[in-house]
Amino acid sequence: xxxxxxxxxxxxxxxxxxxxxxxxxxxxxxxxxxxxxxxxxxxxxxxxxxxxxxxxxxxxxxxxxxxxxxxxxxxxxxxxxxxxxxxxxxxxxxxxxxxxxxxxxxxxxxxxxxxxxxxxxxxxxxxxxxxxxxxxxxxxxxxxxxxxxxxxxxxxxxxxxxxxxxxxxxxxxxxxxxxxxxxxxxxxxxxxxxxxxxxxxxxxxxxxxxxxxxxxxxxxxxxxxxxxxxxxxxxxxxxxxxxxxxxxxxxxxxxxxxxxxxxxxxxxxxxxxxxxxxxxxxxxxxxxxxxxxxxxxxxxxxxxxxxxxxxxxxxxxxxxxxxxxxxxxxxxxxxxxxxxxxxxxxxxxxxxxxxxxxxxxxxxxxxxxxxxxxxxxxxxxxxxxxxxxxxxxxxxxxxxxxxxxxxxxxxxxxxxxxxxxxxxxxxxxxxxxxxxxxxxxxxxxxxxxxxxxxxxxxxxxxxxxxxxxxxxxxxxxxxxxxxxxxxxxxxxxxxxxxxxxxxxxxxxxxxxxxxxxxxxxxxxxxxxxxxxxxxxxxxxxxxxxxxxxxxxxxxxxxxxxxxxxxxxxxxxxxxxxxxxxxxxxxxxxxxxxxxxxxxxxxxxxxxxxxxxxxxxxxxxxx
Numbered sequence: 001x002x003x004x005x006x007x008x009x010x011x012x013x014x015x016x017x018x019x020x021x022x023x024x025x026x027x028x029x030x031x032x033x034x035x036x037x038x039x040x041x042x043x044x045x046x047x048x049x050x051x052x053x054x055x056x057x058x059x060x061x062x063x064x065x066x067x068x069x070x071x072x073x074x075x076x077x078x079x080x081x082x083x084x085x086x087x088x089x090x091x092x093x094x095x096x097x098x099x100x101x102x103x104x105x106x107x108x109x110x111x112x113x114x115x116x117x118x119x120x121x122x123x124x125x126x127x128x129x130x131x132x133x134x135x136x137x138x139x140x141x142x143x144x145x146x147x148x149x150x151x152x153x154x155x156x157x158x159x160x161x162x163x164x165x166x167x168x169x170x171x172x173x174x175x176x177x178x179x180x181x182x183x184x185x186x187x188x189x190x191x192x193x194x195x196x197x198x199x200x201x202x203x204x205x206x207x208x209x210x211x212x213x214x215x216x217x218x219x220x221x222x223x224x225x226x227x228x229x230x231x232x233x234x235x236x237x238x239x240x241x242x243x244x245x246x247x248x249x250x251x252x253x254x255x256x257x258x259x260x261x262x263x264x265x266x267x268x269x270x271x272x273x274x275x276x277x278x279x280x281x282x283x284x285x286x287x288x289x290x291x292x293x294x295x296x297x298x299x300x301x302x303x304x305x306x307x308x309x310x311x312x313x314x315x316x317x318x319x320x321x322x323x324x325x326x327x328x329x330x331x332x333x334x335x336x337x338x339x340x341x342x343x344x345x346x347x348x349x350x351x352x353x354x355x356x357x358x359x360x361x362x363x364x365x366x367x368x369x370x371x372x373x374x375x376x377x378x379x380x381x382x383x384x385x386x387x388x389x390x391x392x393x394x395x396x397x398x399x400x401x402x403x404x405x406x407x408x409x410x411x412x413x414x415x416x417x418x419x420x421x422x423x424x425x426x427x428x429x430x431x432x433x434x435x436x437x438x439x440x441x442x443x444x445x446x447x448x449x450x451x452x453x454x455x456x457x458x459x460x461x462x463x464x465x466x467x468x469x470x471x472x473x474x475x476x477x478x479x480x481x482x483x484x485x486x487x488x489x490x491x492x493x494x495x496x497x498x499x500x501x502x503x504x505x506x507x508x509x510x511x512x513x514x515x516x517x518x519x520x521x522x523x524x525x526x527x528x529x530x531x532x533x534x535x536x537x538x539x540x541x542x543x544x545x546x547x548x549x550x551x552x553x554x555x556x557x558x559x560x561x562x563x564x565x566x567x568x569x570x571x572x573x574x575x576x577x578x579x580x581x582x583x584x585x586x587x588x589x590x591x592x593x594x595x596x597x598x599x600x601x602x603x604x605x606x607x608x609x610x611x612x613x614x615x616x617x618x619x620x621x622x
Contacts, residue, residue: 025163025209025238028052030122030192034201038112040119043105048073048123050101050359050392050481053130053236055191057205058119059092059169062112067093073104073392074361078133080165080234081140090201092169092230096133099123101359101481102392102441116171116201118194124163124207128268131237136162139217140232147222151233153183153215159237164188166206166218167232177204180219186210188218209238239352246347248327252337253278253310258348267320267352269297270480272305281310281336297480298322298354301329311335325350359397359481364388364444367407367471367487372459373451377497378528380450383407385471385487386435388444393479395438400478405429405447409456410467410489423452424586432473447473454530454585457494461620462531468492495529498582498618505597505614513603515563520596525616527582527591534581536574536617537595542610549610555598563598574617581621 028049033042040058048054054075058067069077075097106121139154149168166188168177176195179188188206195202204220218233245259256278258265263275265286272286272293286293288306295301299320305313313336318329327341327348341348365387375381385405391398408417409425417426427449436444458464468489476482501524510516527533537556542549557567558579568578582591 024127025207026125027189027191027207028123028125030120030205032118032120032192032194032203032205034116034118034194036116038110038117040108040110040117041105042119042121044103044121044123047102048099048104049125050099050479051129052099053124053126053133053163054097054099054104055122055124055165055205056095056097056106056108056119057092057121057167057169057203057232058108058110058117059090059201059203059230060110060112060118061090061116061171061201062110066111067091067108069093069095069106069108071097071104071106073100073102075100075104076133078135080135081138081232090169090171090228090230092167092232094165094167094232094234096135096234096236098130098133100361100392118169118201118203120167120192120194120203120205122191122205122207126163126238128239131159131239133236136235136237138232138234140230142228142230144228148180149220149222149229149231150180151218151231153217154233154235156215157210157213157235159235160210160212161238162210162235163238164208164210164216164218165232165234165236166220167204167234168206168218168220168229169201169203170222170229171201177202177220177222179204179206180221181217182208182210183217183219184210184214188220210235246349248276248331248339248341248346248348249343250278250280250337250339252280252335253339254280256284256339265350267295267350269295269352269354271295272301272315276305278307278310281307283307284310284313295320296476297482298476305331307336313339320350320352322354325352354482359392359479360401360475360477360483361390362387362473362475362483362485363390365471365473365485365487367469367490370488370490372490373455373469373492375451375453375455375493375495375530377495378453378499378526380452382448383451384446384448385432385473386444386446387432387473387485388442389475390442391477391481392441393477393481394441395443397477397479397481398438398441398443402476403430403432403445403447404474405432406470406472406474407449407451408470408472409458409464409492410470411464414470414472423588424454425456427451451492452588453495453497453528454587454590455492457492457530459491459493461494494531494620496531496533496618496620497527497529498533498535498616499526499528500524500616501526501592507597507599510599510601512601512605512607515600516598518560518562520560520598522594522596524592524594525580525582527585529618530584532582532584532621534619534621535577535595536619537568537570537577537614538572538574538617539570539614540572540612542612544606544608544610547606547608547610549599549601549605549612551612553600553602554614555600557596558593560596561598563600567596567598570614574615576619
């Protein structure tokens with residue numbers, strides 16, 4: 001019997017380790033202010049945290065009014081409900097933003113003056129973050145009925161885990177508003193409120209987290225009655241715990257299920273948690289004590305999972321596609337063997353996606369001074385990428401950060417380039433040099449690449465005329481905040497060039513009235529550019545004082561020959577070399593070909609050293 005009881009014990013044990021049903025929302029901080037002028041300013045008491053949700057709500061005792069918002073944190077504010085008006089009396093607006101992080105002061109202005117003006121601001125965190133600052137659903141209305149103000153039902157939310165924000169603006173200044181309900185049995189909590197003693201208005205910002213989709217409402221109760229109010233409801237999408245679905249294949253473990261009913265793998269921006277099940281080896285813990293599988297926030301995994309029967313499994317090299325959530329790559333272990341996520345029938349996928357907001361901003365990225373790239377024959381050319389890194393986490397977070405800089409032909413994706421750099425169409429660097437001292441959380445930097453002469457051209461005469469070269473800068477600070485920017489693409493010009501490896505053609509001693517016969521001298525011609533080339537040759541007579549060996553006395557061919565056969569003769573004007581073609585090189589090994597030479601010396605010519613010039617001209621070949 002014991003052999004049957006032991007598996008039951010393990011199943012029950014792991015059932016207790018299943019993930020929580022939803023993320024947890026926390027009110028981090030909130031404050032309010034009021035005035036009778038046209039401008040309001042409110043500062044968060046503490047620095048905001050990158051990727052938290054910021055809410056701002058303002059109401060003004062003026063109907064013909066436009067409210068506008070800005071802040072010192074450089075955040076992008078999205079209007080959830082704009083210009084909700086009370087007939088003849090007031091206007092209110094609710095905004096949201098995903099925080100970049102750091103100290104932040106919010107400023108709202110009104111186009112009306114001399115009336116009451118209230119503002120409430122709040123910061124919320126969620127265990128797994130926020131999908132965006134755009135509201136899932138909204139509802140807004142105005143009225144005069146008291147004591148209960150009601151937004152009316154919004155459309156059914158589309159995301160199970162939402163933060164509901166109720167915002168109410170009342171033109172009775174002595175009215176202490178209290179939080180209400182959501183119409184589905186749930187109660188709101190007051191985040192902050194205002195009683196404008198300077199000019200009779202009051203407001204409240206209330207919130208609650210929900211875990212199922214529904215057509216919610218927001219209500220608030222006031223002690224006073226008989227005045228005008230606006231009511232706003234906005235639902236904001238939390239990132240849900242991101243359970244994976246599907247199977248990976250192990251050469252020893254067979255099928256491994258990452259979506260078990262009771263303890264599935266869960267993906268967050270920092271790690272994997274939960275368990276996978278191998279039909280050959282049993283449970284695999286993705287977050288064992290002292291180790292675990294980490295996510296760098298971009299979907300690049302590293303670290304170790306642990307199985308009682310299979311030992312450690314290394315997930316370095318496994319990635320999550322940032323757009324689709326599909327896993328790829330291979331994990332491996334000494335006992336486990338290889339675990340493939342990329343087999344033709346593997347289908348592990350998650351709803352997790354990288355955050356769209358960051359404390360880091362990469363800006364002003366410029367490739368080669370915004371100029372076309374001109375290569376150097378048979379050498380490398382310095383090509384620079386300049387950029388500006390700004391980080392609300394401070395200069396120390398920049399200097400302790402890491403970077404990846406890519407320079408690549410646009411037809412080669414950045415992900416392909418990162419995995420397979422080469423000197424023809426993709427260059428990768430993992431550092432840049434600061435070109436300014438970090439100040440006000442910002443630093444200028446440059447990465448320089450030595451681009452080879454055979455790099456793919458993208459100008460009009462090239463094979464990649466519809467493409468160009470792009471630079472991508474990806475920066476990650478010491479707090480794991482990331483940002484990426486591409487530079488405007490630039491053309492890389494066709495380089496038509498050859499390199500003749502010898503500077504002289506030495507025929508040695510040739511008697512008068514004789515020729516070199518089958519004894520040929522050779523020159524090697526290399527393609528020193530990035531285009532295929534043919535060749536033209538021209539030359540001068542060989543002279544010694546007043547004595548001359550005519551230009552046509554030199555003969556050449558692309559193969560060895562006996563003088564006086566079908567070889568070509570040197571002319572004073574450029575002549576195309578028959579049978580000569582060098583294909584565009586793809587490496588420093590290059591493409592090269594030999595030219596064979598012979599000479600005839602006329603009768604009665606004095607002995608001595610005769611010299612002249614031979615010119616090699618590269619001709620573009622499609």
